[in-house]
Amino acid sequence: MNINDVLTGFARTGGVGVLRPGESLDDASSVLGEPEEADYFPDKKQSWPRTFRYGDIRLEVCRCRRIKVVALSTWTESVEIPTEDARAMETMAPTTTFADLKQVLALAGARWELDEFRAVTSQFAILVEPAIFTVRFTFHVPDPDAAHQKDASLHSAISKDSGHVCVSGA
Ligand SMILES: [Zn+2]
Numbered sequence: 001m002n003i004n005d006v007l008t009g010f011a012r013t014g015g016v017g018v019l020r021p022g023e024s025l026d027d028a029s030s031v032l033g034e035p036e037e038a039d040y041f042p043d044k045k046q047s048w049p050r051t052f053r054y055g056d057i058r059l060e061v062c063r064c065r066r067i068k069v070v071a072l073s074t075w076t077e078s079v080e081i082p083t084e085d086a087r088a089m090e091t092m093a094p095t096t097t098f099a100d101l102k103q104v105l106a107l108a109g110a111r112w113e114l115d116e117f118r119a120v121t122s123q124f125a126i127l128v129e130p131a132i133f134t135v136r137f138t139f140h141v142p143d144p145d146a147a148h149q150k151d152a153s154l155h156s157a158i159s160k161d162s163g164h165v166c167v168s169g170a
Contacts, residue, residue, distance in 0.1 A: 003094045004104050006081055007157060011110040014133040014159035015070040016057050017084050021133045021161035025052065025065045033087050035059065055080030055089045064168035071158045075140065098139050099150040135159040
């Protein structure tokens with residue numbers, strides 16, 4: 001498995017293996033084992049939604065234990081991605097350019113469009129569509145004056161189930 005496989009899965013399903021928006025965290029943990037807690041501001045009240053992680057795949061989980069957001073940051077030198085057979089992490093280099101990702105999306109048969117609301121000089125994003133969930137790839141432009149968009153580096157892949165209406169109560 002390499003980062004292109006991971007990003008292909010992300011474009012197709014909005015996630016990595018069983019870690020997808022709309023899936024239950026309990027189903028995922030029966031495959032991958034228990035996640036690590038990853039709340040930025042852990043508090044005693046354990047307010048929801050909460051953040052968990054498997055390696056570098058971060059999950060925002062609803063009170064009903066449904067996965068709402070799946071996020072992978074790709075600006076680091078290496079990332080750890082959970083694999084389903086071994087329940088082990090696979091370490092890989094996540095560096096990807098806009099040109100690379102366009103190729104990945106074309107091979108995956110995924111259509112995409114620029115996210116007009118996320119375009120600033122040093123950053124832009126694309127949305128994969130049509131998708132059941134919002135799947136957004138955000139790129140960082142190192143030098144907006146000099147850089148061509150194709151050289152922009154992938155900063156993160158995030159998918160979101162924004163349509164979830166929770167019935168578990170507050
Ligand atoms: Zn819910």
